[in-house]
Amino acid sequence: MRAAIGLWRWRHNPLRRTTDLIEAWVALTAAVLLCVVVPLAGWAAGVSANTSLQQAVRIQQQERAPTVARVVRAADGAGGERAAELAGEQRLRPAVVADWTAPDGSRRSGTVTTTRDQARPGDVFPLWTDRSGRAVSPPMHPDTARAHALIAGLTVALLLAFMVETARRTVVHRLMRRRYARLDRAWAQAGPDWGRTGKGS
Known part of the structure; x- marks a missing residue:
């Protein structure tokens, strides 16, 4: 939500820099990924793992006898x-x-x-x-298979969330470096007499 508010705030702001707009879009994209894509991916991985494990449980129960x-x-x-x-x-x-x-x-x-x-x-x-x-x-118990599938789904979700957050932080870090580089160039162009030009000093 904060990413969307930030994006709207920078939309018509005269002080907006290109890097500000990019950062806002990156934050919004990361928020959508974390709130929608990551849970769906974790759920899909868990369902897939549970299907495979439950099939393995059925095969083991058929092939093994007490x-x-x-x-x-x-x-x-x-x-x-x-x-x-x-x-x-x-x-x-x-x-x-x-x-x-x-x-x-x-x-x-x-x-x-x-x-x-x-x-x-x-x-x-x-x-x-x-x-x-x-x-x-x-043979593996069906509840054990479900627990393994749950762990697999959570692991996939956590890994994806970590990747999304790492990518967001990397982009923001590069944007900050670009801002500082532009600021350094602006100060260098202003020269040592910045603020005193035209005063005869």
Whole structure:
């Protein structure tokens, strides 16, 4: 609103400089972008991210099945590729050797992480598997997907707002430098006797 008022004020002002008019238009454009374009872009990004994530949730729910695993013993230190996959999770959850039933009814065994703080032989815990019976992480919850989409939309909006404000400040800074340069040239043209010309001094 202040940008529009400033633009109207400079419209017929005899003291108006070209840089003043440019600055007012830049401020008005930035205000429109921040109030209209930035929220729309954030909303569009959030909707797009939510659509993609909800589709991923549906695919995960179709391809993953819940089962119950029974602890056989504590893991002695899984080796190879599985150790690398479990390295981060083991810091928070214990790794155990467990048995479970695959979706096709076959028995499977392997090293997995549990949701329990302590796992003793014979304890059971929920486990998710893919169609082949391999242990996988649980499917993403739809609410989690929506939260990620909201964060994505807010991030896009904030980045765009930052870019708009940075561009506005850059233009205003250059306009100020141009004004100061013109003022310096005007003072240089006036000379050291400015204000005393024609007084015989």
